[in-house]
Amino acid sequence: MPAELICFERFCRARYSIDAVLYNCPRCGGLLEVTYPPPALDPDQLKRLWRERRTSNAPLDQSGVWRFRECIPFLDDERHVVTLREGNTPLLEAPRAAIYAGLDRLVFKHQGFNPTGSFKDNGMTCGAAQAMRLGKKRVACVSTGNTSASMAAYAAAAGMQAIVFIPHGNISYGKLAQALEYGARTLQVEANFDQILALVRVLAERLGIYLLNSINPFRIEGQKSIMVEMLDQRDWTPPDWVVLPGGNLGNISAFGKALREMYEWKLIRKMPRLAVVQAEGSAPFYALMRSMDKSSLKPVEKPETLATAIRIGDPVSWPKALHEVLNSRGAVTKASEQEIADAKAQIGACGIGCEPASAATLAGIRKLRMSNVIAENADVVAVLTGNLLKDPDYIYRYHTGQLQAPNGVPIHPTYGNQPTVVPNDADKIAELLSARPA
Ligand code: F0G
Numbered sequence: 001m002p003a004e005l006i007c008f009e010r011f012c013r014a015r016y017s018i019d020a021v022l023y024n025c026p027r028c029g030g031l032l033e034v035t036y037p038p039p040a041l042d043p044d045q046l047k048r049l050w051r052e053r054r055t056s057n058a059p060l061d062q063s064g065v066w067r068f069r070e071c072i073p074f075l076d077d078e079r080h081v082v083t084l085r086e087g088n089t090p091l092l093e094a095p096r097a098a099i100y101a102g103l104d105r106l107v108f109k110h111q112g113f114n115p116t117g118s119f120k121d122n123g124m125t126c127g128a129a130q131a132m133r134l135g136k137k138r139v140a141c142v143s144t145g146n147t148s149a150s151m152a153a154y155a156a157a158a159g160m161q162a163i164v165f166i167p168h169g170n171i172s173y174g175k176l177a178q179a180l181e182y183g184a185r186t187l188q189v190e191a192n193f194d195q196i197l198a199l200v201r202v203l204a205e206r207l208g209i210y211l212l213n214s215i216n217p218f219r220i221e222g223q224k225s226i227m228v229e230m231l232d233q234r235d236w237t238p239p240d241w242v243v244l245p246g247g248n249l250g251n252i253s254a255f256g257k258a259l260r261e262m263y264e265w266k267l268i269r270k271m272p273r274l275a276v277v278q279a280e281g282s283a284p285f286y287a288l289m290r291s292m293d294k295s296s297l298k299p300v301e302k303p304e305t306l307a308t309a310i311r312i313g314d315p316v317s318w319p320k321a322l323h324e325v326l327n328s329r330g331a332v333t334k335a336s337e338q339e340i341a342d343a344k345a346q347i348g349a350c351g352i353g354c355e356p357a358s359a360a361t362l363a364g365i366r367k368l369r370m371s372n373v374i375a376e377n378a379d380v381v382a383v384l385t386g387n388l389l390k391d392p393d394y395i396y397r398y399h400t401g402q403l404q405a406p407n408g409v410p411i412h413p414t415y416g417n418q419p420t421v422v423p424n425d426a427d428k429i430a431e432l433l434s435a436r437p438a
Helices: 042-054 066-071 096-100 120-133 146-158 171-180 193-207 217-223 225-233 249-262 284-290 318-327 335-349 356-370 392-399 426-434
Strands: 004-007 015-017 032-035 089-092 107-110 138-140 161-167 187-189 243-244 272-277 332-335 380-384
Touching: 032 217, 042 066, 042 225, 066 225, 096 335, 096 356, 120 138, 120 146, 120 217, 138 146, 138 193, 146 161, 146 171, 161 171, 161 193, 171 187, 187 193, 217 225, 217 249, 225 249, 225 272, 243 249, 243 335, 249 272, 249 318, 272 284, 272 318, 272 356, 284 318, 284 332, 332 335, 332 356, 335 392, 356 380
Parallel strands: 107 380, 138 161, 161 187, 243 272, 243 380, 272 332
Antiparallel strands: 004 015, 004 032, 089 107
16 A cells, blocks of 8 residues: 555545645545555664664765655655755753753754754655655745745755745744745745735645645655654653644644654654643644634634744644644643743753744743643653744844833843943953953
8 A cells, every 4th residue: 555645634534646736635624644554664673774874875864854764655756855964953951951941851852953944844855855756846835934944945956946925024034035045936925924825825726836834744744754863863762741832733743643653653662742832922722722622723813923933823733733732642831922032042051042933842841840741850852943043133132132022012131141342452351351240
C-alpha cells in the first residue's frame, strides 16, 4: 500500500491519491494528512541506519529531515528533493532558564539554527519536494514572516517562482528582507493573516499555484522530523514534556503525529505530553481548551501581539492540534506581552537567544510550573522556533525601555541591558568600567 492522503475527521476518513492537489477533504472539508504503512525495517534497524547516515556526505543524509526518510516515504523519486541541509538543530542545556522557569533542568531544541532561521525549513523541504513532483512552477503562501522566508529560499533553490503574501506592516524586517533577498514576488496586503489566507486559497485555486501554508499536509510531514531528530539526539529516551508556541497550529499537529507514529512503530515506549503556549492577545486555542464545547473554535477577530509570528486569530489546524493535545494528555496556556519579553531576555542571557514567539515557550513553562501542571523535576524539551536575529528591533526596544504592547502599555525592561554612549577618552572609559555596574 503506497502513501495516501486521508481525511483527518474520524467520521469521514476518505482516502485520496498522493498526487491529488488537495488541501482539504473534498467530501467533508476536513483537514488532510499523509498516511503510510509502517516501515519495513524494525525499530533497532531504523535507529542504527539513521545514526550511520550522520557520517555520510550524501546530500539527503546530511539533511536533518531526509536522514529520517523512512518516516516520510511519500516520494517515488528522490530527485525531487531540494535540500539546504535543514534540521540538524542542537539540544542546548539552559540552567539559567531552568531556574527562571522553576525546573531542575531545561533543554532547548533550537530550530533557529536552520538555514533560513526557523523550523519552517523542516517542513518546506518536503512541501517543495511535493511541488516539484507535481511539476508546479509557482508556489505561494501567506505568512507572518518565517514561512515566506523559508518558502522563498526553497523555491529559489528549486527554480520555482515564490509568491509571498504578508500582512502589511505586521512582520519583522528581518523576515521581509529574507523574502526579498531570496527573490520572492512579495505582496504586502492590507489585511491580517487570517483574512489573507482566505484570499490566497482562492487565488491558488484560480491560478493553479501550489499552496505551501501548513494546511499543506506535506509541510506537516517535514516538521515531524523535529521530534524524530530530538529523540535520536536523546538516544530514544522520550522527555516528559515537549513545549512549543502555537499560532496556526501546524507545528503541534506535526509533533503529535510524529510522536504517535514513533510510538506505534515501537521506536519509543512512552508518549511525551505536548504543551502549547499562545500569546494572550491571539489565544483562540487556549480559549477552546478552556471551553466545554470543543466542537468549534471561536476565532479572535483582531489578534494582537508583538510576537508577530503567532499573531493569528483563526488557526486552520485546530482540529489536529486539539486531538494531539488531548491524546498526549497535554496542556495549553497563554503568556502576556511582558511575560514573553522577560522570558526572551532570559533565553538571551543564557547565550542562546530566540525571536519573540519562541520565547512564549519559556514564559508558558514558567506558568505551567507555577500551577504545578509541570513538576519541578520533569524532563522538559522546549522548542525555540526562530532565530534571535529575526526581530532585532524588538530586542533594541526592550533593552532600552521603548517597547510597548499593542495596546500602548509600556513593557518594563526587567532584564534590560542599556548600551552606554562614551567619549573617546581612555581615562573616562576606564573609570566607568571600574565603577560597580548599576
Ligand atoms: N514560532 C515561530 C517563530 C513562527 O514563525 C510560527 C509560525 C510559530 C511559532 C507558530 O507555529 O503556526 O505551526 O503554530 N509562523 C507562521 C508563518 C504562521 O507564517 O511563518 P504554528
